[in-house]
Structure formats: C-alpha cells, structure tokens
Amino acid sequence: MSVSRHQPVTIPDVVRDAARRWPDGEALVVGERRWTFTELAGEVDRHAATLVRDGISTGDRVALWAPSSAEWIITALGVLAAGATVVPLNTRYKGVEATDILNRSRARILFTSMGFLGLDFPQALADTGIALPTLERMVLLGVDAMAVFDTTVSGALPNVGPDDISHVQYTSGTTGAPKGAMLRHRAMVDTTRIWTDAVGLGPGDRYLISSPFFHIAGHKTGILACITAGATMVPVPLFDADTALELIERERITVMQGPPTIFHSLLAHPDRGRFDLKSLRLCVTGAATVPVELIRRIRAELPFESVITSYGLTETTGVATICSADDPPEVIAHTSGRPIPGVEVRIAAMDPTRVDGPRTGTGRVDGPSSGDAERTGEILVRGIGTMAGYLDDPAGTAETIDTEGWVHTGDVGRLDQQGNLVITDRLKDMVIVGGFNVYPAEVENLMLAHPALAQVAVVGVADERLGEVTVAYAVLRSDGVGGVDGADDPGGPEGPSSTAEELVAWCRAHMANFKAPRQVVLVEGLPTNAAGKVDKLVLRERARRGTAPGRMPS
Numbered sequence: 001m002s003v004s005r006h007q008p009v010t011i012p013d014v015v016r017d018a019a020r021r022w023p024d025g026e027a028l029v030v031g032e033r034r035w036t037f038t039e040l041a042g043e044v045d046r047h048a049a050t051l052v053r054d055g056i057s058t059g060d061r062v063a064l065w066a067p068s069s070a071e072w073i074i075t076a077l078g079v080l081a082a083g084a085t086v087v088p089l090n091t092r093y094k095g096v097e098a099t100d101i102l103n104r105s106r107a108r109i110l111f112t113s114m115g116f117l118g119l120d121f122p123q124a125l126a127d128t129g130i131a132l133p134t135l136e137r138m139v140l141l142g143v144d145a146m147a148v149f150d151t152t153v154s155g156a157l158p159n160v161g162p163d164d165i166s167h168v169q170y171t172s173g174t175t176g177a178p179k180g181a182m183l184r185h186r187a188m189v190d191t192t193r194i195w196t197d198a199v200g201l202g203p204g205d206r207y208l209i210s211s212p213f214f215h216i217a218g219h220k221t222g223i224l225a226c227i228t229a230g231a232t233m234v235p236v237p238l239f240d241a242d243t244a245l246e247l248i249e250r251e252r253i254t255v256m257q258g259p260p261t262i263f264h265s266l267l268a269h270p271d272r273g274r275f276d277l278k279s280l281r282l283c284v285t286g287a288a289t290v291p292v293e294l295i296r297r298i299r300a301e302l303p304f305e306s307v308i309t310s311y312g313l314t315e316t317t318g319v320a321t322i323c324s325a326d327d328p329p330e331v332i333a334h335t336s337g338r339p340i341p342g343v344e345v346r347i348a349a350m351d352p353t354r355v356d357g358p359r360t361g362t363g364r365v366d367g368p369s370s371g372d373a374e375r376t377g378e379i380l381v382r383g384i385g386t387m388a389g390y391l392d393d394p395a396g397t398a399e400t401i402d403t404e405g406w407v408h409t410g411d412v413g414r415l416d417q418q419g420n421l422v423i424t425d426r427l428k429d430m431v432i433v434g435g436f437n438v439y440p441a442e443v444e445n446l447m448l449a450h451p452a453l454a455q456v457a458v459v460g461v462a463d464e465r466l467g468e469v470t471v472a473y474a475v476l477r478s479d480g481v482g483g484v485d486g487a488d489d490p491g492g493p494e495g496p497s498s499t500a501e502e503l504v505a506w507c508r509a510h511m512a513n514f515k516a517p518r519q520v521v522l523v524e525g526l527p528t529n530a531a532g533k534v535d536k537l538v539l540r541e542r543a544r545r546g547t548a549p550g551r552m553p554s
Contacts, residue, residue, distance in 0.1 A: 009162040010185040012081040022230045030070045047078030058083035063107040065089035067116045067237035068213040071141040083158035088214035092530040095124030106134040162186035180391035187317040196229040203230035207255040210239040241265040245275040257284040259532045286310040293448035295333040311336035317385035321421045335420035343383030376414045380406040431460030436514040452498040461543040471543040472517035
C-alpha cells in the first residue's frame with residue numbers, strides 16, 4: 001500500500017484533516033467533558049498560537065511530565081502545531097532522572113502537574129538541587145489547566161515539514177542511560193495510517209487508551225491513531241481493571257490496545273461477568289513476546305471479534321510488523337505478522353556481545369529468500385519508520401543503526417515461510433544453561449499450558465555448575481481452574497492448589513531438562529513498569545538475592 005501524497009504528512013495536518021472530515025464527530029471523552037474534532041482542532045491551534053506568541057519557534061523542545069489527560073493531548077498537539085518538538089517524560093521518573101532528560105534535551109518549557117502516584121513533580125525537581133539552565137518556564141497542568149493558555153489568541157502558525165522532528169522519545173534506559181530517539185512527522189503519520197488500516201480502526205470506534213501518553217504506544221497508536229481514523233479517545237491516566245470494566249460498559253468501548261498484562265488483568269477480574277462488555281470488537285496487543293495461551297484465552301473468554309498482534313520499537317517509530325484482521329487464528333496467536341509497507345525485516349546471525357563502533361549488515365543478514373527461513377537470530381528492521389538517530393549521540397546511533405540502515409533491535413526471532421515474524425525473546429534475556437541457549441519467552445509459553453497458571457515470567461540467575469539456570473515467577477489463576485495433573489481442581493476459595501514444587505516437577509515432565517526452571521516462585525502478581533510491561537529487572541534482582549519458594553506478594 002502506497003501513501004498518497006495528498007494525505008496529511010505532518011501531525012498538525014492530521015488534526016486539521018480530522019476536523020474537516022468529521023467536524024461533529026466525538027474526538028475525546030474525559031469524565032463528563034466531551035470534545036468534537038472541530039473543538040479539539042480549535043483548542044490545539046489556539047494553544048499553538050499562544051506558544052508562538054511567547055517565543056516558541058521551530059525546533060525548540062518542550063517537555064511534558066504529567067499523567068495522561070485531555071490537557072496532555074491538547075498541549076502536545078499544540079506544541080507540534082507551533083513547530084516545536086515534544087519531549088515526553090516517564091511519569092515513574094524520579095527528580096534526578098527528570099532533570100537529566102530536561103538538561104540533555106535542552107527543553108525550554110516543561111508542562112507538568114502537581115503530582116502522580118505520590119510524587120510531586122515540581123517538588124521532586126527542586127529537591128535535586130540540580131540546575132536547569134535551558135528551562136525558561138514551568139507550566140502546571142491540573143483540573144482546569146486549560147486556563148493557563150490564552151484562548152483568545154490567534155494568528156499564523158509556522159509551516160511544519162514532514163521531515164521535521166516531532167518527538168524526542170527517550171528509551172526506557174534498562175541497559176543504561178535513556179537515549180533520545182528523534183522521530184519525524186512523516187514517519188509518525190505514515191506508520192500510524194498503515195496501523196489503523198491494518199487493524200480496521202475507523203469512525204464510530206471508541207478506544208480506551210490505557211497506554212501512558214509518554215510512551216509511543218500512547219501518543220502514536222493511541223492519540224494519533226484515533227485522530228487519523230476518526231475514532232473517539234477515552235484515555236485513563238493509569239490502567240485499573242475496575243475502572244476499565246466500568247468505562248467499557250458506560251462508554252461502549254470497542255477497541256483496547258496494550259501490553260499483555262492489561263488483558264491478563266481483565267481475564268483475572270473476579271467480577272468481570274457483572275459488566276456488559278459486548279461492545280468490545282478489537283484487541284491489539286504486542287510486546288517483545290506475547291504468550292500464545294493469552295491469545296487463546298482472549299479469544300475464548302472475552303467478546304473481541306478480532307485479536308491482532310504487532311511488533312515494533314521506539315527506534316522504528318513503533319509498528320514494524322502487524323497481523324491483519326483476516327489472518328488465520330494460528331498466525332495471530334503464533335506470530336507478529338508481516339512487515340508493514342515500506343519496511344523490511346531480516347534475521348541476523350546471533351551476536352550476544354555488543355561491539356562498539358558502526359555496524360555493517362554485510363554477511364550478517366538472512367531472510368526467507370536465503371533458503372533458511374526458520375533461522376533464529378537478531379531481528380533487524382529498515383524502512384519508513386527508522387528514527388533520525390539518537391539526540392546528540394552519534395556513537396549510540398551507530399551502535400543501533402548499521403552502515404546499511406538496518407536497526408539492530410536486540411530482539412530475537414525468526415521469519416516463517418510466509419514471511420511472518422515470530423518473536424523468540426530479547427537478546428539480553430537469553431539464558432545459557434550448561435552451554436544451551438534458553439529463551440525465557442519459550443519457557444513462559446510452555447508453562448502457560450498448565451491450567452493453573454495465569455502469568456509467568458522467567459529470568460536467569462548465576463549458577464556455579466551450569467553457568468546460569470532459570471527461575472520462574474508464577475501467578476496462579478484466581479478462577480479455580482487447574483491442578484497439576486490437568487484435571488479440574490477448584491482448590492477452594494483460594495483458587496488452584498498447585499504448589500511450587502509440583503510446578504517444577506510438571507515443567508521437568510513437559511520440557512527439556514535444560515529449559516525447565518530450577519525454581520518456581522509463586523507470587524500474587526508480577527511487577528510492571530510504567531508502560532505496563534513485566535519488569536524483569538526487578539525479578540532478576542529478586543532471583544539474584546535468592547528468593548525462597550513459596551507464596552509471596554509481588
């Protein structure tokens with residue numbers, strides 16, 4: 001599918017185009033407040049005019065450190081319409097982390113709030129004692145935060161080019177200091193349009209946006225996707241299954257997108273049956289790996305008509321591969337689909353060590369045409385979504401993007417004979433047990449075949465004899481399903497009766513010995529990061545400390 005040159009190629013154009021196409025369509029719902037696409041576009045342009053009047057110009061960077069809200073949406077879109085670049089800050093950052101990003105991005109303005117999840121953002125900055133030499137102004141967002149803008153301002157706005165930088169999106173920083181990926185307007189717009197076409201998002205859809213806006217999934221395949229397709233945004237600042245179920249019923253939500261953890265939460269909710277969920281029609285999920293058993297349960301236990309998986313990362317402006325709504329269930333359950341138009345995906349020879357300096361793709365790349373379609377290796381991506389590079393970090397850019405333009409993702413997978421991408425794991429998550437490569441995601445999928453288990457996360461821990469072994473953290477299902485022998489075992493009001501020792505024995509009986517976890521730790525829940533993904537750094541630290549088996553809080 002080619003992108004028409006007559007279609008919008010910048011984010012401000014997408015906002016204005018939506019107002020022309022669906023002037024009275026409901027664009028945004030937050031509590032009792034509702035905006036049409038015309039009203040949304042008008043507020044965005046007025047906010048942009050205010051910023052321009054106050055001296056913001058093309059290429060300036062404006063940071064947002066606040067929870068998801070209507071104010072976040074209108075502020076970010078206004079910054080982009082003013083020709084500036086949005087720098088989203090993770091709401092889980094502490095003061096020192098936030099000051100680091102503000103200084104490295106040289107942000108001129110910070111839009112923030114009085115706090116979230118117990119952290120007062122302005123006070124956290126002040127407590128660091130670290131100077132912010134480029135920050136000229138801090139604007140507090142709140143319940144009536146629109147009042148900080150002069151809604152009477154109007155005037156000409158700058159021309160925004162398709163290759164201008166729309167976002168400096170900082171990576172999670174799990175392997176070092178976060179890097180600022182520079183994303184272009186055209187890449188954001190084109191890949192979002194392809195995503196909405198692939199999943200079938202359109203006018204009349206009502207989208208519960210649970211991914212935080214600071215994450216690319218929140219502001220791209222959430223905010224921008226809805227505006228592109230004419231769908232209604234219903235954002236929540238923090239995913240909570242109780243709130244989600246209430247909103248699905250009250251707002252007749254049709255679409256949910258997010259990491260596997262949010263769908264686990266819905267499936268595990270004890271009162272799910274009390275809510276009318278019949279409006280749900282489209283589920284889109286994705287992560288480095290998506291458990292096959294989760295896809296099966298979503299299809300069997302929730303009313304979604306379509307369940308679609310996709311794959312991408314910040315450095316590829318989000319989506320790189322995606323399934324189609326009409327793909328067979330086994331393709332959706334077992335793969336992340338095919339590359340989107342304008343994107344190539346290849347599999348490189350395994351290289352667990354990361355060398356310094358520029359990479360070259362020569363001699364490293366294999367794909368279906370090589371005759372070895374099922375080879376497992378590092379996933380490489382090249383195409384329309386490739387970032388412009390990391391801000392002020394040419395060495396980091398060269399380490400990620402090789403001399404032929406391939407983004408080295410750090411994810412492990414393979415391409416099947418039909419060209420579908422099968423994600424195996426993260427390269428850094430691979431565990432070598434007695435010389436054998438073990439992919440935690442594979443072990444997790446095997447364990448989820450056990451009827452008593454709701455969630456599993458597997459990590460590696462050092463072992464004197466084997467080098468490394470695996471430890472599994474497991475959450476039992478709360479619906480009274482499953483004993484170790486596979487027979488129904490209500491297990492009383494506490495749920496299934498499986499023990500850690502029984503689960504270890506089950507694993508040894510159902511998978512190769514080197515793959516079977518040496519220890520299973522039963523927990524009430526798995527720790528997650530701000531994007532809702534399982535935080536394996538926390539689990540690795542627990543495993544390193546030698547957490548004893550037994551039921552324990554997360």
